[in-house]
Amino acid sequence: MTSKSDGSSFYTIGVDSGSLTGKAVIIDGNQRIVSHSVKQLGFVSQKAVMMAIDEALEKAGLVLDDIAYTVSTGYGRKRLEIAGKNLTEISCHAKGANYLYPEVKTVIDIGGQDSKVIAVDPSGNVKNFAMNDKCAAGTGQFLEVLARALDVELTEIGPLSMQSDADIKISSMCTTFAESEVISLVAEGHTTVDILSGMHKAISGRMKGLVGRVGLQKPVMMTGGGAKNIGLVHALEKSLGVSIFIPEEPQIIGALGAALFAKDFATGIRKKVDEEQDLDKSRAPAKDCGSCSVQNYQLNKN
Amino acid sequence: MYQNLASDEILNKLTQIAADPYERAKEWKMETGSKLIGCYIMHFPEELLHAAGALPIVLQVKEEPITTGHAYYPSYFCGPTRSIVDQAAKSELDFLDGFVGGDYCIQAVGGSEVVGNLLPKVNNMFFRLPVGNQAWTQGDIVTGLTELKRDIERFADKEISDEDILNSIRIYNKNRSLIREIYELKSVHPSLLSSSDMLSIIKSSMVIPKEEHNEILESLIPKLQAKKDSIKEEGVRVFLSGSFCGAPKNDILELVEQSGAVVVGDDLFHGYRYISDNIAEDKEPLAAIAAHYIDKNTNVPCPTRCDPKTDWPQYLVDSMRKHKADQLVIVMTQFCEPHMFFYPDIKDAMQEAGIPHLLLEISHELDSIETIKTRLEAFVEMAV
Ligand code: SF4
Numbered sequence: 291m292t293s294k295s296d297g298s299s300f301y302t303i304g305v306d307s308g309s310l311t312g313k314a315v316i317i318d319g320n321q322r323i324v325s326h327s328v329k330q331l332g333f334v335s336q337k338a339v340m341m342a343i344d345e346a347l348e349k350a351g352l353v354l355d356d357i358a359y360t361v362s363t364g365y366g367r368k369r370l371e372i373a374g375k376n377l378t379e380i381s382c383h384a385k386g387a388n389y390l391y392p393e394v395k396t397v398i399d400i401g402g403q404d405s406k407v408i409a410v411d412p413s414g415n416v417k418n419f420a421m422n423d424k425c426a427a428g429t430g431q432f433l434e435v436l437a438r439a440l441d442v443e444l445t446e447i448g449p450l451s452m453q454s455d456a457d458i459k460i461s462s463m464c465t466t467f468a469e470s471e472v473i474s475l476v477a478e479g480h481t482t483v484d485i486l487s488g489m490h491k492a493i494s495g496r497m498k499g500l501v502g503r504v505g506l507q508k509p510v511m512m513t514g515g516g517a518k519n520i521g522l523v524h525a526l527e528k529s530l531g532v533s534i535f536i537p538e539e540p541q542i543i544g545a546l547g548a549a550l551f552a553k554d555f556a557t558g559i560r561k562k563v564d565e566e567q568d569l570d571k572s573r574a575p576a577k578d579c580g581s582c583s584v585q586n587y588q589l590n591k592n
Numbered sequence: 593m594y595q596n597l598a599s600d601e602i603l604n605k606l607t608q609i610a611a612d613p614y615e616r617a618k619e620w621k622m623e624t625g626s627k628l629i630g631c632y633i634m635h636f637p638e639e640l641l642h643a644a645g646a647l648p649i650v651l652q653v654k655e656e657p658i659t660t661g662h663a664y665y666p667s668y669f670c671g672p673t674r675s676i677v678d679q680a681a682k683s684e685l686d687f688l689d690g691f692v693g694g695d696y697c698i699q700a701v702g703g704s705e706v707v708g709n710l711l712p713k714v715n716n717m718f719f720r721l722p723v724g725n726q727a728w729t730q731g732d733i734v735t736g737l738t739e740l741k742r743d744i745e746r747f748a749d750k751e752i753s754d755e756d757i758l759n760s761i762r763i764y765n766k767n768r769s770l771i772r773e774i775y776e777l778k779s780v781h782p783s784l785l786s787s788s789d790m791l792s793i794i795k796s797s798m799v800i801p802k803e804e805h806n807e808i809l810e811s812l813i814p815k816l817q818a819k820k821d822s823i824k825e826e827g828v829r830v831f832l833s834g835s836f837c838g839a840p841k842n843d844i845l846e847l848v849e850q851s852g853a854v855v856v857g858d859d860l861f862h863g864y865r866y867i868s869d870n871i872a873e874d875k876e877p878l879a880a881i882a883a884h885y886i887d888k889n890t891n892v893p894c895p896t897r898c899d900p901k902t903d904w905p906q907y908l909v910d911s912m913r914k915h916k917a918d919q920l921v922i923v924m925t926q927f928c929e930p931h932m933f934f935y936p937d938i939k940d941a942m943q944e945a946g947i948p949h950l951l952l953e954i955s956h957e958l959d960s961i962e963t964i965k966t967r968l969e970a971f972v973e974m975a976v
Contacts, residue, residue: 365962377969377973378966378969378970378973379966379970380966380967380970380973381970381973381974404963404966415974416970416973416974417974418948419967419970421963421966421967422963
């Protein structure tokens with residue numbers, strides 16, 4: 291263990307209480323990620339959040355008392371009693387994305403209940419944002435409903451959809467209507483892979499509209515559970531005409547941003563960190579997926 | 593009656609009136625045996641109706657979902673028109689003796705027509721308010737006012753003298769001046785009153801006799817004056833804009849403040865727009881009312897007035913600077929065409945002036961409050 295003065299024994303935690311998952315990230319005083327955890331249990335589950343916190347602490351060999359400051363984010367952000375402050379996912383995703391990739395200008399976050407497009411400045415502050423504000427279409431929940439209708443595991447829908455080169459259109463973007471449209475397509479004899487590909491095209495079309503409201507600026511990063519769906523990422527890259535960078539753990543970016551804010555609060559810096567954040571080696575692109583232009587950004591783990 | 597109440601008690605009273613907006617008017621009708629006239633929301637010469645001895649009330653949007661009204665007005669029209677149609681279809685406006693529709697917006701024209709048909713026992717009138725600001729506009733507005741005066745005289749069975757109108761103008765001017773006094777207080781001490789309090793003040797003014805409202809405000813203002821210096825001021829300074837015809841939902845106003853902002857000014861119809869200017873008391877009354885329509889639009893431009901000499905986006909930039917506001921929150925009623933038409937220009941003007949703005953497009957029944965909350969909080973966080 292190094293001494294306290296170099297910041298490595300000073301810890302803050304960021305907790306993202308999302309609509310479907312709980313995420314926690316612990317960083318040290320040098321802003322290095324010490325541990326992280328993602329737990330899925332159900333809607334805004336406090337239990338999942340506590341399990342994520344416990345697991346992150348355990349992985350780091352820490353107890354709650356070792357944590358100098360906690361910031362919460364996500365749908366359940368106001369319910370986390372141990373948090374000193376709570377901030378929206380929008381601010382936290384911007385901050386987390388900027389930490390991993392300081393050049394990033396646009397962040398697309400597809401979460402369980404909503405999707406957001408965030409324009410980020412070089413310091414990780416939000417310049418502008420747009421959020422789907424009317425319904426769950428184009429979100430993780432939308433994909434879950436449709437995956438269920440097709441009897442496919444959520445984790446399989448991305449790779450499966452990549453096998454299709456058919457041009458199936460799903461016109462309705464209302465979750466309920468889209469579900470019945472999918473059922474009709476099944477009845478008409480279309481294959482599951484073709485329908486999945488059509489679904490991703492439909493969502494990416496909708497996301498394109500949201501991106502247009504903020505203005506597309508490269509480089510683009512995708513965060514949230516949606517970024518784990520390779521089929522969706524591809525469809526989005528195609529409709530936006532850009533390469534999209536995917537972090538190794540896209541679901542923890544909000545919690546990571548919260549942990550970074552927690553460090554700012556604990557050290558009195560607050561939000562605007564002026565110092566240049568260099569992209570150090572451990573945060574450089576780790577591996578390129580052979581079949582596409584998506585790059586993974588690796589988190590620096592101790 | 594209100595002198596002995598604390599400011600919070602008076603505000604509670606106004607909030608109660610605003611929450612059940614037609615109750616006091618119905619009581620007034622029972623007490624006086626006089627006639628009640630419902631006005632179709634924006635731009636009606638309430639003074640002229642008051643001069644006939646009637647009580648004009650501005651019809652209010654109800655937050656409940658539209659049901660019966662669906663059969664009469666399509667769901668792709670704005671919430672305010674659909675809500676008034678729905679109230680008429682549910683016989684909730686049968687207590688009215690008269691109804692005045694208007695032509696300030698295409699959706700209002702259609703809505704007025706439908707409401708008129710749904711209220712066969714209610715005397716149905718119309719106020720033609722010519723748009724623009726040309727050499728002939730004021731004369732045209734006087735003609736519209738003269739036609740309405742003729743119809744009201746017939747309805748009230750009473751000739752309206754210039755003196756009657758002037759008397760009403762004085763009462764209404766007093767109300768506007770008193771509310772503006774409150775606005776001045778709030779602009780310096782924004783946390784003195786919440787935006788929901790301001791909404792209650794304006795909304796209650798629209799639905800009860802102005803004489804009564806003046807009395808309430810005369811009791812309220814000294815109490816606010818006494819309290820102003822003890823209020824702690826903090827938060828991001830936000831200016832609120834838009835929300836034509838319908839009052840913004842209270843839940844949304846509360847969210848603005850819960851997000852860490854204070855509202856330092858507004859141009860809402862249920863806000864400063866309603867009281868921005870007085871009517872001249874030293875001119876021929878109908879000409880003075882007509883001039884008022886042009887002047888108040890210079891004060892706070894309204895997209896329904898199509899006045900090429902006014903510039904709403906620039907007005908917003910200037911107001912933001914005047915009120916030292918950090919951010920602009922635009923509340924747009926879904927399907928409000930006049931507002932939608934101007935929004936791109938407002939967006940450009942804000943970008944050029946470097947003023948961050950957030951557009952909240954509010955539908956009558958479908959919004960996710962949780963999403964609006966996240967958007968508002970993220971927006972306020974941008975300024976912290
Ligand atoms: S101005 Fe807007 S809210 Fe008012 S009637 Fe017209 S469309 Fe509806």
